[in-house]
Amino acid sequence: MRISIVGSGYVGTTVAACFADLGHDVINIDIDETVVETINAGEAPIHEEGLSELIVEHAGPEGTGRLRATTDYDAVVDTKVTFLCLPTPQNDDGSIDLSIMEAGASQLGETLADAADWHTVVVKSTVVPGSTPDTITPILEVESGKTAGEDFGVGMNPEFLREGTAVHDFLNPDKVVLGADDDRALEDMRSVFDPLVEAADAPVVETDTRTAEMIKYANNSFLAAKVSLINDIGNICKELGVDAYEVADAIGLDDRISEQFLQSGVGFGGSCFPKDVRAIISAAEGTGYDPAVLNAAIDVNNRQPERLVALLADHLDGEFEGAQIAVLGLAFKPGTDDMRNSRAIPVIRDLQARGATVTAYDPVAADNAPDYVDDVTYADSAAAALEGADGAVIVTDWDEFAALDEEFDAMATPIVVDGRRIIERRDGIVYEGLTW
Numbered sequence: 001m002r003i004s005i006v007g008s009g010y011v012g013t014t015v016a017a018c019f020a021d022l023g024h025d026v027i028n029i030d031i032d033e034t035v036v037e038t039i040n041a042g043e044a045p046i047h048e049e050g051l052s053e054l055i056v057e058h059a060g061p062e063g064t065g066r067l068r069a070t071t072d073y074d075a076v077v078d079t080k081v082t083f084l085c086l087p088t089p090q091n092d093d094g095s096i097d098l099s100i101m102e103a104g105a106s107q108l109g110e111t112l113a114d115a116a117d118w119h120t121v122v123v124k125s126t127v128v129p130g131s132t133p134d135t136i137t138p139i140l141e142v143e144s145g146k147t148a149g150e151d152f153g154v155g156m157n158p159e160f161l162r163e164g165t166a167v168h169d170f171l172n173p174d175k176v177v178l179g180a181d182d183d184r185a186l187e188d189m190r191s192v193f194d195p196l197v198e199a200a201d202a203p204v205v206e207t208d209t210r211t212a213e214m215i216k217y218a219n220n221s222f223l224a225a226k227v228s229l230i231n232d233i234g235n236i237c238k239e240l241g242v243d244a245y246e247v248a249d250a251i252g253l254d255d256r257i258s259e260q261f262l263q264s265g266v267g268f269g270g271s272c273f274p275k276d277v278r279a280i281i282s283a284a285e286g287t288g289y290d291p292a293v294l295n296a297a298i299d300v301n302n303r304q305p306e307r308l309v310a311l312l313a314d315h316l317d318g319e320f321e322g323a324q325i326a327v328l329g330l331a332f333k334p335g336t337d338d339m340r341n342s343r344a345i346p347v348i349r350d351l352q353a354r355g356a357t358v359t360a361y362d363p364v365a366a367d368n369a370p371d372y373v374d375d376v377t378y379a380d381s382a383a384a385a386l387e388g389a390d391g392a393v394i395v396t397d398w399d400e401f402a403a404l405d406e407e408f409d410a411m412a413t414p415i416v417v418d419g420r421r422i423i424e425r426r427d428g429i430v431y432e433g434l435t436w
C-alpha cells in the first residue's frame, strides 16, 4: 500500500523505514530539509539501532526505492493512508500543545482538497483524549472542504516504541491499537498493519479514537508511576540500609508486579513520560479531578536528581566551590542520542549552582547537549572525564560504564555516586548507590 508519514523524527522515521521493510511504498514528509536530504541520501537522521540498515536498504542508491522523503505535502495525494507523527509538546502549565498538530492537519487538509479518492488520516502522535475527533478532524474538514466519514476517514493509532530499541519495538509490538470512528478508516488501518500483525503475531485492539488516545496515556502513566513507586521504595531502602535492587528482584518474581521497570535510580526522562504524565494530569484537572498518584509520580521523579547530588555533597562536606565533577552519561537512557528531559539536565544545573565545574562524557549524546546545558566541558571518553575529578556521578546506564575500573584511580578524590547501578563497588573508590 502507498503510505505517507508526516513528521520524520524518532517515531516518523522509524515507522516509515519499518513500513517500507514490511513491503509498503512509503513517503516521509518533513519541514526540515536536512532530514529529508539525509533520508534520500540513504542515511538515518537519528541514532537508533537497526535504523541505518533499513534506510540504506529502502532509500539508499542501491535500495528497493520503497522509502523516500520530501518537504512537499502534495506527495500525500498519491498515497492512500497518511500517518501524522508530529511533535505534541507541553505548554508551560504542562497541558498539551497541539499547535504543531494543528499546523500539520491544516496543510494536510489543504492537500486533501485535491485528492480524487477516499483517503484515511491516522493520528499516531500522542494526543489527549478528544484531540483527534474534536480538533484534528474539524481542521481537516474545513481545509479540505470535505466531510469525515464520507469523503475521508480518520483514525488514531498510538505508538508504543521505546527510543534505543525503536526498530525492534515497532516490529515486535505487544499490541497494535487501532482507533477509528468509521468502518472504512478502520479497514484501511487493518490493511496497513496486516503484514506487521501477521509477521509479529501481535494482538490487535480495535476501538474508537478517544479510547485509543487514552490507552496511550494509561500505558505511559502506569510505567512512569511504576518507576516512581520503585524509586520511592528505593529511597526508603537507602534510608533503612537495604538494597533496593535485591528487593526489586524478589518482588519482580510476582507476575502481578513483573520484573520490568523496577530499576530504581535517578528517575525517568525522555520525550514521553514527563510530558505525557503532565499532559494527562492537566487534562484530568480540567475536568475537576485531582490525579493524586500521577502528581506524586512527577514529584518523586523531580526529587531523584536532587538526592543524587545531595549524596555527593555529603562526601564533599558540602563544598562544591572549585570542585571538578565528572558526569557520566547525558542521554535520557542508553542507546539514544536524545537528551530531551534527561536527568542529566537537573543534575548538571544543580552541580553548577552549587559552584562545581562539570566535565561530561556520553558516547553519542554530547553533540545535542549544548541545547540543554551551558558551561560544560565535554570529554572524549569516560577516562578523560574522570581524570583529576573530585567526584563522579553516573546518570545514564551505558554498558561501557560497567567496564570502568582503574580509570577511577586517575580521579583526584575517587568518590562515585551511581544513579543507575551500573558501576561495580570496588576497592579504592568511595561508592554510593542512590537506592542501595
Ligand SMILES: NC(=O)c1ccc[n+]([C@@H]2O[C@H](COP(=O)([O-])OP(=O)(O)OC[C@H]3O[C@@H](n4cnc5c(N)ncnc54)[C@H](O)[C@@H]3O)[C@@H](O)[C@H]2O)c1
Residues within 6 Å of the ligand: 006, 007, 008, 009, 010, 011, 012, 029, 030, 031, 032, 035, 085, 086, 087, 088, 100, 103, 104, 124, 125, 126, 127, 159, 160, 161, 162, 163, 271, 272
Ligand atoms: N519519541 C518516542 O519514543 C515516541 C514514542 C511514541 C510516541 N511518541 C509521540 O510521537 C510524536 C512524535 O514524536 P517524535 O519523538 O518522533 O518527535 P520529533 O520531535 O523527534 O520529530 C518530529 C518531526 O516533525 C517535523 N515537523 C514539525 N512540524 C512539522 C510540520 N508542520 N510538517 C511536517 N513535519 C514537521 C520535525 O521537523 C521533526 O523532524 C509525539 O506526539 C510523541 O509524544 C514519541
Ligand SMILES: O=c1ccn([C@@H]2O[C@H](COP(=O)(O)OP(=O)(O)O[C@H]3O[C@H](CO)[C@@H](O)[C@H](O)[C@H]3O)[C@@H](O)[C@H]2O)c(=O)[nH]1
Residues within 6 Å of the ligand: 126, 159, 160, 161, 162, 163, 164, 220, 223, 227, 260, 261, 262, 263, 264, 265, 266, 267, 268, 269, 270, 271, 272, 273, 276, 332, 333
Ligand atoms: O526500570 C526503569 C525503566 C525506565 N527508567 C527510565 O525511564 C525513562 C523512559 O525509559 P523507556 O520507557 O525505556 O524509554 P522511552 O523511549 O521514553 O519509552 C517510553 O515512552 C515512549 C513514548 O511515549 C513509549 O512509546 C514507550 O512505550 C515508553 O516505554 C528513561 O529515562 C529510563 O532511564 C527507569 O528509571 N527505570
